[in-house]
């Protein structure tokens with residue numbers, strides 16, 4: 085088998101890249117380790133930046149998102165029992181974010197690709213890459229027990245944090261940068277109407293909490309917890325009681341409760357490798373970087389990477405020039421580090437750090453006061469949250 089670009093991973097990065105290449109008439113094959121149903125039901129992110137929304141619409145993939153997604157033009161920061169709205173539209177010239185679940189994006193991207201005859205090989209096993217610094221990098225995998233080989237001009241490593249692409253690059257080429265946070269998020273998906281029509285980020289002395297949603301009937305809620313928190317100790321009622329305490333307002337507030345549909349604990353880390361390319365393989369999305377979810381950036385950053393990569397491939401196939409491909413890592417990393425900074429900042433602004441003393445708690449409250457009362461402070465949050473402009 086031969087193709088121009090072999091894409092490993094059918095997450096947001098791999099599928100968005102496949103659509104961008106298809107639009108530009110460049111051949112590609114997507115290989116995915118999991119079954120279609122698995123990736124279409126995997127509950128993850130749900131906040132799409134304006135730029136991600138615009139790209140999905142440009143590619144003709146936004147029809148269901150525009151009907152079922154919820155456009156938000158602000159968020160609330162809640163601390164010391166009071167709520168403070170950050171008005172994105174006012175602060176960013178009309179921009180906002182779309183609330184639309186990642187697995188719904190995946191469903192749309194998979195369906196559109198298969199409908200137009202594009203290839204996605206699901207349940208590809210034992211995926212391995214070789215010849216990365218040769219003219220014909222190759223992907224080997226097995227399907228239904230039969231070994232296959234896919235020869236490519238280029239490989240896009242879109243296989244997430246636990247994929248094989250990053251580790252296939254020879255030792256010493258990549259430099260990792262990492263911060264692991266001393267807490268995680270206990271997240272629930274609940275059959276309960278959201279208590280507010282916009283997201284609420286709460287800083288409470290018991291720890292951080294986030295109220296988000298997936299639809300007008302489904303809430304997505306998170307609690308700061310220990311990274312190794314035992315879910316067995318968290319009966320549904322205990323979760324609701326804890327959430328109520330952390331979202332409490334001076335003038336009263338309570339969440340709408342409902343059946344808990346899903347429960348899980350996610351660790352929090354910041355991670356980047358530099359560079360994001362080696363020979364003819366390019367890393368994109370979580371395979372190259374991870375952000376803590378506080379800034380709602382993981383999916384958006386994955387999509388931003390593949391926009392740069394697709395532009396590089398377009399230039400190459402039009403002129404055989406590799407100027408953009410050669411600068412792929414440099415261009416992406418400028419955005420990656422700004423997004424890392426924002427995600428780290430939101431995390432440190434809103435979470436309780438056990439190592440902090442009274443001084444740090446007061447400093448954190450002063451920063452929240454500044455961010456919610458100074459137009460400059462609010463603008464900094466708003467323009468990062470809706471998404472920095474693409475280069």
Ligand SMILES: Cc1cc2nc3c(=O)[nH]c(=O)nc-3n(C[C@H](O)[C@H](O)[C@H](O)COP(=O)(O)OP(=O)(O)OC[C@H]3O[C@@H](n4cnc5c(N)ncnc54)[C@H](O)[C@@H]3O)c2cc1C
Nearest residue numbers: 093095096097117128129243244247369370380381382383
């Ligand atoms: C559990 C979890 C919860 C999250 N929650 C949030 C959230 O609440 N808010 C937020 O903003 N972000 C969240 N994120 C982050 C966000 O979902 C990711 O940043 C985003 O999915 C990155 O997209 P990606 O395409 O780079 O990687 P992924 O979505 O991870 O896609 C990689 C794909 O590659 C496939 N794959 C892996 N190995 C191989 C292989 N060897 N061969 C072939 N295919 C392979 C995987 O099955 C997967 O489909 C969460 C992430 C996780 C893991």
